[in-house]
Amino acid sequence: MPEKFLYKQHYDLTTARAVQRAIAAGAAPVDSRTLADLSGRRHSGQTVRAHLVSICALLLLFVAALAGCGAETSPPAEKPAAQSEEAAVSPAAESAPSGEPAPAEPAKAAPQKPAAQPEDLNESAVKTLPARVTGVVDGDTVHVRLESGKDEKVRFIGVDTPESTREVEPYGKETAAHTKKRLEGKTVYLELDASERDKYGRLLAYVWLSPPEDGGEAEVRAKMFNAKLLLAGFAQVMTVPPNVKYADLFVQFQREARENGRGLWGAAPQEPEAKGAFVGSVRSNKYHYPDCRWAGRISPANEIWFNSAADARAQGYEPCGVCRPPG
Numbered sequence: 001m002p003e004k005f006l007y008k009q010h011y012d013l014t015t016a017r018a019v020q021r022a023i024a025a026g027a028a029p030v031d032s033r034t035l036a037d038l039s040g041r042r043h044s045g046q047t048v049r050a051h052l053v054s055i056c057a058l059l060l061l062f063v064a065a066l067a068g069c070g071a072e073t074s075p076p077a078e079k080p081a082a083q084s085e086e087a088a089v090s091p092a093a094e095s096a097p098s099g100e101p102a103p104a105e106p107a108k109a110a111p112q113k114p115a116a117q118p119e120d121l122n123e124s125a126v127k128t129l130p131a132r133v134t135g136v137v138d139g140d141t142v143h144v145r146l147e148s149g150k151d152e153k154v155r156f157i158g159v160d161t162p163e164s165t166r167e168v169e170p171y172g173k174e175t176a177a178h179t180k181k182r183l184e185g186k187t188v189y190l191e192l193d194a195s196e197r198d199k200y201g202r203l204l205a206y207v208w209l210s211p212p213e214d215g216g217e218a219e220v221r222a223k224m225f226n227a228k229l230l231l232a233g234f235a236q237v238m239t240v241p242p243n244v245k246y247a248d249l250f251v252q253f254q255r256e257a258r259e260n261g262r263g264l265w266g267a268a269p270q271e272p273e274a275k276g277a278f279v280g281s282v283r284s285n286k287y288h289y290p291d292c293r294w295a296g297r298i299s300p301a302n303e304i305w306f307n308s309a310a311d312a313r314a315q316g317y318e319p320c321g322v323c324r325p326p327g
């Protein structure tokens, strides 16, 4: 069987599982009101701009209607917004093709990179909270103590690692052990995104191993634990809007890991290597499909494999009357 096909199946299956688990684990559908609140709080400049654009569009429509060609002008006025929205949401679509609810009001659901906000330009582009990792729950969840002395459970943003606690998935134990080895007892720097917590109250964060400066791609690769999990194939991308600051990079990192068969991408189930189309025993003259019950009784030492029925015939074998391979 084509290996690619199996591999794709595995990918879809694990992705679908990841999404189900994410939703069960608190990646609640983001309702548009919450989203508007969050993006309003953190991206107020953008919201104001969005309103201005809407008002301008309305004015244009009004003028166009007066001129008697409203029907022709209105669709083009709305189209660009819809297109840019599609582009902004596509990373989520790639990682979560099914079941990921789309925000109801897309125009407000596309917070752009916070780094571009004017208030951030004067200071360091990336703000972080120092914290010490006091315990590791699994590959993507840890306990930390903040400088204030407050304890928090932290779920890493944008990634999902194979299950290692309630049920164990392939590569789950390895990932949990890796996170424990790299993070336990260490000081990390937590960067938050638009939404601070999930519905279980867990803090949602990008976990930097040392303080970031510009938050550019090179730095993300070198210093951010979420990204390193993806690059090494310890995790898959899981994008939950509105926390999408690094979503495009994360999708790129996952692709790199997958193309290089790193980590869980190399652990995809392999079909047992087929030795031939039909099997017989050196102690008889019958040949069988490999799944025939009589084939199952042939001791491995006595197996003889044939690539085709003609091949078997040529060596003096007859088709089995039970599994009836072609003659």
Ligand SMILES: [Zn+2]
Pocket (backbone or CB within 6 Å): 287, 288, 289, 292, 293, 294, 295, 320, 321, 322, 323, 324
């Ligand atoms: Zn048979």
